[in-house]
Amino acid sequence: MAKRIDVKDLDIYYGDFKAVEGVTMTVEPRSVTAFIGPSGCGKSTVLRTLNRMHEVIPGGRVDGSVMLDDQDLYASSMDPVAVRRTVGMVFQRPNPFPTMSIRDNVAAGLKLNGLKNKKKLDEVVETSLKGANLWNEVKDRLDKPGAGLSGGQQQRLCIARAIAVNPQVLLMDEPCSALDPISTLAIEDLINELKSDYTIVIVTHNMQQAARVSDQTAFFNLKATGEPGRLVEVGDTQRIFSNPTEKATEDYISGRFG
Amino acid sequence: MTTSITGRSTIDDDPHDADRASTGRLGDRIFGGLATGSGLLVVAIVTLVGVFLLVQAVPSLMNNDANFLLSREWSPSGANPRFGIADLAWGTLVTSVIAMVIAVPLGVAVALFITQYAPRWLSRPAAATVDLLAAVPSIVYGFWGLNIAGQYFEPVAGLLQGALGWVPFLSDQNVSAKSTLAFAGVILAIMILPIVTAISREVFAQVPTTHKEGALALGATKWEMIRVAVLPYGKPGIISAAMLGLGRALGETLAVLILLSTLSPTKEWSFSIFNGGSTFASKIAGGASEFDTPQKTGAYIAAGLVLFVVTFLVNAAARIVIERRKAFSE
Numbered sequence: 001m002a003k004r005i006d007v008k009d010l011d012i013y014y015g016d017f018k019a020v021e022g023v024t025m026t027v028e029p030r031s032v033t034a035f036i037g038p039s040g041c042g043k044s045t046v047l048r049t050l051n052r053m054h055e056v057i058p059g060g061r062v063d064g065s066v067m068l069d070d071q072d073l074y075a076s077s078m079d080p081v082a083v084r085r086t087v088g089m090v091f092q093r094p095n096p097f098p099t100m101s102i103r104d105n106v107a108a109g110l111k112l113n114g115l116k117n118k119k120k121l122d123e124v125v126e127t128s129l130k131g132a133n134l135w136n137e138v139k140d141r142l143d144k145p146g147a148g149l150s151g152g153q154q155q156r157l158c159i160a161r162a163i164a165v166n167p168q169v170l171l172m173d174e175p176c177s178a179l180d181p182i183s184t185l186a187i188e189d190l191i192n193e194l195k196s197d198y199t200i201v202i203v204t205h206n207m208q209q210a211a212r213v214s215d216q217t218a219f220f221n222l223k224a225t226g227e228p229g230r231l232v233e234v235g236d237t238q239r240i241f242s243n244p245t246e247k248a249t250e251d252y253i254s255g256r257f258g
Numbered sequence: 259m260t261t262s263i264t265g266r267s268t269i270d271d272d273p274h275d276a277d278r279a280s281t282g283r284l285g286d287r288i289f290g291g292l293a294t295g296s297g298l299l300v301v302a303i304v305t306l307v308g309v310f311l312l313v314q315a316v317p318s319l320m321n322n323d324a325n326f327l328l329s330r331e332w333s334p335s336g337a338n339p340r341f342g343i344a345d346l347a348w349g350t351l352v353t354s355v356i357a358m359v360i361a362v363p364l365g366v367a368v369a370l371f372i373t374q375y376a377p378r379w380l381s382r383p384a385a386a387t388v389d390l391l392a393a394v395p396s397i398v399y400g401f402w403g404l405n406i407a408g409q410y411f412e413p414v415a416g417l418l419q420g421a422l423g424w425v426p427f428l429s430d431q432n433v434s435a436k437s438t439l440a441f442a443g444v445i446l447a448i449m450i451l452p453i454v455t456a457i458s459r460e461v462f463a464q465v466p467t468t469h470k471e472g473a474l475a476l477g478a479t480k481w482e483m484i485r486v487a488v489l490p491y492g493k494p495g496i497i498s499a500a501m502l503g504l505g506r507a508l509g510e511t512l513a514v515l516i517l518l519s520t521l522s523p524t525k526e527w528s529f530s531i532f533n534g535g536s537t538f539a540s541k542i543a544g545g546a547s548e549f550d551t552p553q554k555t556g557a558y559i560a561a562g563l564v565l566f567v568v569t570f571l572v573n574a575a576a577r578i579v580i581e582r583r584k585a586f587s588e
Contacts, residue, residue, distance in 0.1 A: 056474055085477030095468035099490035108486060109476040165476065
């Protein structure tokens with residue numbers, strides 16, 4: 001299920017503005033990679049290029065290549081819609097569809113894929129909710145609106161929705177930034193479990209979180225104000241946090257950033 | 259959503275409950291008085307209009323020898339006046355329904371184009387152009403329909419009558435196509451298109467980006483994203499847009515008066531939309547010059563009262579839907 005991501009010489013633009021430049025990195029299958037760095041350094045932007053969500057913003061485009069195993073995500077023959085069905089995404093703010101029930105939220109992606117068989121849908125809804133550690137909390141109210149859950153539950157609902165379509169890769173854009181510590185812990189535990197099935201990339205502002213959940217950490221920074229963001233350093237999480245190669249990384253993780 | 263930003267604070271919630279913001283200073287008192295006065299004035303005007311209609315209509319209704327709601331006759335003068343609103347209700351219903359059937363899907367489609375499909379440089383001018391339709395005076399629509407657009411409706415009407423003439427709704431009634439209820443409905447559709455579009459556009463533009471991106475990230479195409487995220491979110495807005503449009507279509511007078519050919523009292527009843535007829539508003543406007551006796555005037559005013567009540571109910575329904583939508587999005 002899980003696939004390797006190879007990013008090579010990736011430049012990312014908003015119209016004429018170059019937001020990120022020269023990113024080259026590899027994400028191993030069945031691992032968690034954390035993107036850290038100050039606000040505005042382009043880590044979310046890089047994340048969004050991994051499922052071609054960057055192009056949804058008017059003027060968004062990239063140079064360079066992103067490979068999923070041996071598939072070029074930016075090949076001209078590649079349909080962005082197909083990419084997004086293979087690479088799932090969880091957003092900063094929990095965003096269940098407000099008019100849909102819990103069941104329909106989880107089934108939304110499958111229905112888009114044309115699955116109509118009610119029994120099969122119910123099966124996938126159950127396994128996905130179990131996979132997102134939400135089943136026991138919601139199994140008696142699957143027909144209630146998804147928006148009625150707590151923030152942490154909503155975020156796990158969104159994770160269930162993302163894994164229901166059986167993606168190769170799961171992207172998470174600051175999935176815990178709107179959640180309280182207990183819900184955050186639940187999501188972090190979940191990430192640890194999901195790791196055995198999926199390749200996971202997570203953007204986080206919380207360095208303890210990066211240290212707790214990730215195998216590999218990538219540090220992004222701006223060269224200077226107004227300059228494009230760039231990947232400063234990527235490596236084993238333990239090494240990045242104990243013995244970074246770059247001075248900028250050390251300054252950032254030790255809080256001496258300026 | 260537990261965390262939506264709505265721009266409301268607890269201060270807005272119930273100004274009558276705890277008016278702690280007022281200081282009792284002169285400026286506060288003057289402005290507060292003016293605002294309260296204006297509010298009361300509007301309520302008073304609406305109430306007075308209702309009372310006026312009622313007072314004028316009741317004596318005529320008492321003298322009426324025919325069933326006011328069911329009769330097709332309209333001879334309100336003389337010693338034994340006989341008048342009913344069956345024809346008017348039918349004409350109003352048919353023209354309004356046709357207008358809605360055309361304008362609501364079209365308006366929603368235009369709003370979707372403006373908010374979801376049009377490139378940025380085009381969406382503003384496109385929205386402004388649609389709004390401009392609302393600025394065209396009603397009488398201009400009437401003349402335009404009669405002298406220009408009507409001739410293009412004739413082949414359409416002919417086609418429908420030829421192919422589906424056996425359906426009672428579509429039978430040929432020997433009325434010129436541009437003077438039929440059907441064509442009046444088409445013109446009404448154009449007239450209510452701006453309001454349907456404007457309100458739909460507003461709700462579609464408010465669909466949170468996170469919902470749209472949530473759908474796209476699941477691998478939805480643009481149309482699927484609209485179906486999954488935009489339309490469900492906008493549904494209550496579309497309903498209220500339709501109701502406000504209906505409110506306008508019901509009351510539209512001049513264009514309908516110019517277009518519709520009135521029926522001779524002897525003509526047999528027909529369900530066809532290719533018949534002539536009258537709406538409440540057009541009947542009253544057409545008869546305005548002959549309001550000579552209180553009895554006759556009262557008959558027309560009774561018809562106006564029905565229109566007043568129906569429009570009021572439609573608008574109230576729209577309001578209720580809008581209120582429900584608020585509860586939904588918070």
